[in-house]
Amino acid sequence: MPDSPVLSISSGRLRGVRQNGIDRFLGIPYAAPPAGRLRFREPAPPAAWEGERDASAFGPTAPQTVYPPALAPYLPSVEIPGADALTVNVWTPSDHAEREPLPVVVYVHGGALTRGSAALPIYDGASFARHGIVYVSVQYRLGQEGFAVLDGVPQNLGVLDQQAALRWVRREIAVFGGDPGRVTAMGQSAGANTLTALLALPRAAELFDQAVLQSGPLSAQPPKRAGRMSRAIAKRLGVPATREGFAGVAPDDLAAAQTAVSAGASPLGRGPSVALAIGGAAVPSDPLAALRSGAGRGIPVLIGSTSEEYRLWFVPGGTVDRITTATLTLARLAARVPKRIIDAHRRRRPGATPGELLGEVMTDMLLRGPTTRFADGRIEGAAPTWVYEFRWQSPVDGLGAAHAMELGFVFDRLDTPDAIALGGTDGPRALADAMHGAWVSFIRDGDPGWERWSARRPVQAFDADGGHIDYAPRQDELAGLPER
Template identity: 45%
Template sequence: MTRQGAVRGRMGDEGVASFLGIPYAAPPFGPRRFRAPAAPPSWEGVREAKAYGPTAPKAPYAPPFDTLIPEGRGGDGEDCLNLNVWTPQPGPNGGLPVLVWLHGGGFANGSSSASGYDGSAFARDGVVCVTVNYRLGTDGFLSLDGAPDNRGLLDQIAALEWVRENIESFGGAPDRVTVFGESSGAMGIGVLLGTERAAGLFGRAILQSGAAHHFLRPATAALIAARLAEYLGIEPTAERFAAVPLAELLPAQARLRAEIGRRPDPELWGDAALNVMPFEPVLPGLALPGPECGVQLLVGSNREENRLFMVPTGRMDAITEERLRLALTAYGLDPDRALAVYRATRPQASPGELLDVVATDWFYRIPAVRLAEAVPGSRLYEFAWRSPQFGGRLGACHAAELGFVFDNLRDPSYAAMLGNCPPQSLADTVHGAWVAFATTGDPGWAPYDRAARTTMIFDEESAPRQDPRARERALWEGVR
């Protein structure tokens, strides 16, 4: 039973019950377009919850990412603000810990219905797992006159409020909620940590390959809205965008993302020129949380994140020494000093391989370190297992940890990225750490501090290390 009415799910393997496609807010279209999420309608009788609900409208991933990062099942639709629950103990008074998943996708793609995000393994191990859809792209994150900013984050808050009000009926404890997310899902959590309305909705958070450094300042957000409006021949207002059919809006949105990748010019794109993401939370500036946020954190990144964007596209081999030095300058580093440090342990690395390491640090690793430094007691990790795909060059790339986190390596959607035989023992270790953190707050290694800088390295042989690649980390002091 939920606040809106009764739902009927399905009992699966190992005593895990699933309840799919439950609305946590009203459809955000028609008169609710570009508005804050509204309460979901109630229903009489029993609502079937045996199939995934519609997902947020979006343009598809461009090749080759459409095969490496599958979008999910269920199809796009207006009633997209729904969630899914897996539980080993349907019914009240279970008191189980709860994990709430916020998917990645650059704030423009992704869905909670991807088969790789099936929460059965978490429920098997005594944790209620919830996966959430939220608005994406223009509807979720474009800054428009006449509409509140960060509507996709408001959706996430509404989903967490639904969890607080309803999860006890599914065996979960509303005061034992951990929110976890990857990439843009984690970046959204980085914002929620400092959002007053989200305070008290979760006591722990896991941020995978994303932290608090990725957002757009209002001036940049206005540039991007104006550019997209120019494509469509309209004014950048909520009213005018609401009149554009999705069949026109979504291709224009994809064109915008492609153009910023081809021409990352700060004159055109402002802050977004460096991370090539036109849809992000809009904030006045960086605001790292402190001890007062009251949330225990597990945060980390993958060792070779940027290879996902460089190897399958061929960009890795197209990077010249000149382009590498220009990128270092754009990231705020002195090229001579930085190259001396990075090349010291990689004397044979190509310019493209060095750019992967530098971009990974700027985009993912250093923001994770800064968040761990800001919140005492945080746990830091690095996922280092290297995929054999693309002749072994894909490496420990962005999103490579997902199948291990969900202990779902057999799902065929992971094969293109992980190959046919990813190590189950590593999934046991990573998934077990996430379960332990959600259950007790201790994933199994010491907290991070500026003295030891303890970091768990996840690989076929996993172990904590103190301050890995210290000289490279030190390059970014005062820069990132």
């Protein structure tokens, strides 16, 4: 059996890598490089090539800067130079040709729409391929290249990239042994945010058949608000907030300017940030509003978050310790959060600091509250919904059950540097078995193995014991919570 498998797709022949019963085909273009005349344009079809294309290494990463010093120890970065950033990577069982068509999962990485890469070790797809799943990871445009709000530029280009990648999967994945009619789209953080926008589209079922949404906001911002970052960068660089103005700035310089502008923001939401903008073909309306009005109800969804999302934003750098009772009160009043909700959080965690209480409420407003409203709106829908909460607390630097902590368990990759940086070296094996097994079951069979959402509000709580159902947890904290 050769060590370098060769397959033919519509663009040409690919030579991948075979190892331990799994074939990898990396850096496959699903669209043309977004450079030159194609910069700040909708994704264009990739060019065909002659002969065999080497598919043994990841393609270039989207232009970005590393995480700031407080976060860098926990969130590693990968930089691969080059313009050909719109690529996918495929892992498939080496004997796929001898099997019936296999289920497919397409993973969209997070990184606040500004950072991240499919090339991070934690996103290796071998753990899914070992279970008879064809795994695909996607690179897409980030930051101003993918989410600038500019005159003459389509909004949310990074989401349009993902649409193009998912259509590529529908067309090409059968060559890799995948079933184009059994595609699960899976994303975390910003990746879940963008997939929520796709789920809300009238033709979402043309792109995927199921969705996994991990710790992702479910909404977008009006263009004026979403465009604050682009306007601030334009002012900083002395260029107009237009395609022509930004196209005259090198991608790395744009990323650096964005980082400089972001330095003035805070975890409390002050300052400009990169966000999905409502309007245009990619995000025609606010995703959560569309979903609550019936969009996507025919598509099964597995959705959830970690129990202490805020700790990744508040603990590194010491923000959690600088928030006083007065700060908490002012933030509560500004967000119109009733005092009884703070009291409910304090009852559950009587020793919590003002910073921890504020973080809990922010997590509820950004993630848990919208998730509950989303799931409630689908109870009578044609497709089921399953909700989870990841509760295992990392011993590393007070991070607890922070944002992104579940990734090593979902991917069954606890031994990677990425996972160890967040969770240490002793993550519970039973939890990894339970979470990875549930995700595999959902992708393969359409059911993660616990009770679907109903009026009883069952939540699968994942902890060191492997998981159990809680019914309607945190209802005293979520009842009456203002909508953002």
